[in-house]
Amino acid sequence: MINSNNRKLCLSGWLMEHGAVVYNSPLKLQKFLLMYEAFSKIAGEEADFSNLKGYKRGPVFSTVFGDYTHDRIEFDFVAKEAYSSGAIKINEDRAALCHFIVGTLSEEELSELTHKLRLWNSHRERIMRGEQQVSLCEDDFDQNDANMVNLLGCMYPLDMVRNSSIVSIDKHYFVFSNDDISRLTEQHFDVLDQLIHVEELHNPVYVEIDDEGRLLVD
Amino acid sequence: MKVPYPDIQSDLAVTSHMYICRNNSHPHYEFIKCQRYKPYMLIRYIMVHYLDEDSDLTRNPFRKLTRIDCDKLFVTNSVVYSDTMKTERRPDVCQELYDVVLTELMTDGYEEIALDESGLVDINDGGSNEQET
Numbered sequence: 369m370i371n372s373n374n375r376k377l378c379l380s381g382w383l384m385e386h387g388a389v390v391y392n393s394p395l396k397l398q399k400f401l402l403m404y405e406a407f408s409k410i411a412g413e414e415a416d417f418s419n420l421k422g423y424k425r426g427p428v429f430s431t432v433f434g435d436y437t438h439d440r441i442e443f444d445f446v447a448k449e450a451y452s453s454g455a456i457k458i459n460e461d462r463a464a465l466c467h468f469i470v471g472t473l474s475e476e477e478l479s480e481l482t483h484k485l486r487l488w489n490s491h492r493e494r495i496m497r498g499e500q501q502v503s504l505c506e507d508d509f510d511q512n513d514a515n516m517v518n519l520l521g522c523m524y525p526l527d528m529v530r531n532s533s534i535v536s537i538d539k540h541y542f543v544f545s546n547d548d549i550s551r552l553t554e555q556h557f558d559v560l561d562q563l564i565h566v567e568e569l570h571n572p573v574y575v576e577i578d579d580e581g582r583l584l585v586d
Numbered sequence: 587m588k589v590p591y592p593d594i595q596s597d598l599a600v601t602s603h604m605y606i607c608r609n610n611s612h613p614h615y616e617f618i619k620c621q622r623y624k625p626y627m628l629i630r631y632i633m634v635h636y637l638d639e640d641s642d643l644t645r646n647p648f649r650k651l652t653r654i655d656c657d658k659l660f661v662t663n664s665v666v667y668s669d670t671m672k673t674e675r676r677p678d679v680c681q682e683l684y685d686v687v688l689t690e691l692m693t694d695g696y697e698e699i700a701l702d703e704s705g706l707v708d709i710n711d712g713g714s715n716e717q718e719t
Contacts, residue, residue, distance in 0.1 A: 473625060480629045516628060522640070522651045523623050559598045566593040570626045576602070582709075583599035584588065586622055 370439065370446045371431040374455055375416050379404055380432065381451025382458050384444065387467045389536075394436055396470045398428050399478045403466040406485075406517045408459070409509060417509070422495040422502035425475075426482035430501070461526055468529045469520060472541040472572035481520075485513045534572070540564045541571045548577045559583055587617075587671060590705035600709050604647070605660065606679055606687060615667065617660040617701075618687060623651040633657050635690040637683070645680045647673035656690035658697045665703050668712030 370377070383391045383400055390396045402420075409415035421430045435443040450456070470478060482488055487509045488495070491502050533549040535542040537560055544552065556577070563569065563585065574586040587605055590596040605617035623638065635656040641648050669677070679687070707714055 469625075477625065477629065481625055484628060519623075519628065519651075520625065523625070525650065555598075559594065562594060563591070563599060567591055570624050572624070574622065580597070582597055584602040585599055586602055 370435050372435045376432050377447045377450035378456040381447040382463050390471050395475045400466050400470045401429055402427055407462050410514045417506040420504045422488055422491045422504050425479040427488050427504050464529050474539040486510045543572045543574045551577050588709045590702050596709050613664050615662050619655045620652050623653050645683050647675040660699050660701050662701050662703050665706055666714050671712035
C-alpha cells in the first residue's frame with residue numbers, strides 16, 4: 369500500500385519521466401522533492417512539508433522514503449499514474465530547476481547543502497545522536513533558509529537550465545550547452561577524465577568548446 | 587582570460603574566468619579573479635574575503651551571479667595585454683565596486699600567485715610577450 373500523498377507522487381512521477389538517473393537515487397529524489405517544496409514556499413505558493421523527518425544525510429519525506437524503499441515497483445507505477453493524470457499542477461520551470469540542482473551535485477554535496485538549512489540544522493544534535501523520526505516542520509524553515517534557497521536559484525538562469533546537458537564522471541558533473549554536447553569527442557572525454565584526477569573542480573563544472581575544439585572550463 | 591592548467595596540455599583544456607585588473611603599470615599586471623557563484627560556496631567557507639555581485643551592467647560586466655575572490659592576487663611581469671581581451675559588455679567595473687574590492691583585498695592581506703606567462707600568451711589571442719611587441 370502506498371502512503372505518499374498525491375503531490376509527492378506527481379512530483380516523483382515528473383522526475384521519473386524527466387530525470388530517471390536522479391530518480392533512481394533515493395537521496396536525490398528526496399532532495400529534489402525538498403527543493404521543489406522550498407522554492408514553492410519562497411514563491412509564496414502552496415508547499416508541502418508534511419511527514420518530513422531529520423535523517424543524518426538531511427531532511428527526508430518519510431512516507432515517500434518508505435514507499436520508495438519498501439515497495440518500489442508499486443511506487444513507480446502509482447507515481448507515473450499520478451503524474452500522467454495531471455491531478456496536481458507542477459510548475460515545470462521550478463521542477464526543471466530542482467532537477468538541474470540535484471543532478472549537478474554529488475549526494476555528499478547535497479547532504480552538506482541541506483545540513484546548512486535551519487530546517488534541519490536546528491535539530492542537528494538530536495539527529496546526529498541517532499534519534500529516530502525527528503520531525504521537521506515548515507516553521508523551522510526560516511528567512512536564512514529562504515535566502516539560501518533563493519541564492520541557489522539565482523545561480524541557474526532558466527535558459528541555461530533548459531539548454532544544457534550534463535555529463536557525469538565519478539561524482540563530477542560537467543555542464544555543456546546542448547550545441548556543444550553534440551561536438552564532444554572521445555578525446556574530450558579523456559581530457560575530462562584527466563581533469564578530475566589532477567585538478568580541484570567544483571560542481572557543476574561548466575564547460576564550453578572553443579573553435580579549436582579546446583575545452584574552456586569554469 | 588584563459589589560464590593554462592599545470593598538468594593538462596593547453597590545446598586540450600584551459601580554465602576561463604574574468605579578472606579585475608588592479609595594477610596595470612606595464613609590464614607588471616595584477617589581477618583579482620571573478621568566479622561564477624557555485625553551491626560549494628554555500629557549503630564550505632573557503633574564502634575569507636570576497637564580494638558577491640549579481641549581473642548588473644551599471645556596475646559590472648558579469649552575466650551571472652559572481653564571486654570576486656579577494657584572498658588572492660594573480661600577477662604577471664612580462665605579458666602585454668591587448669584591449670581586445672577586455673569584456674565587451676563593459677570593459678570595467680564601476681568605481682564604487684572597484685574601491686570595495688581593493689578594500690577587501692587589503693584587509694588581512696592576500697596570497698600572491700604568479701601566472702604561467704608563456705602559457706597565457708600561447709592561449710589568449712590578445713596576449714603577447716613584451717619582447718614581441
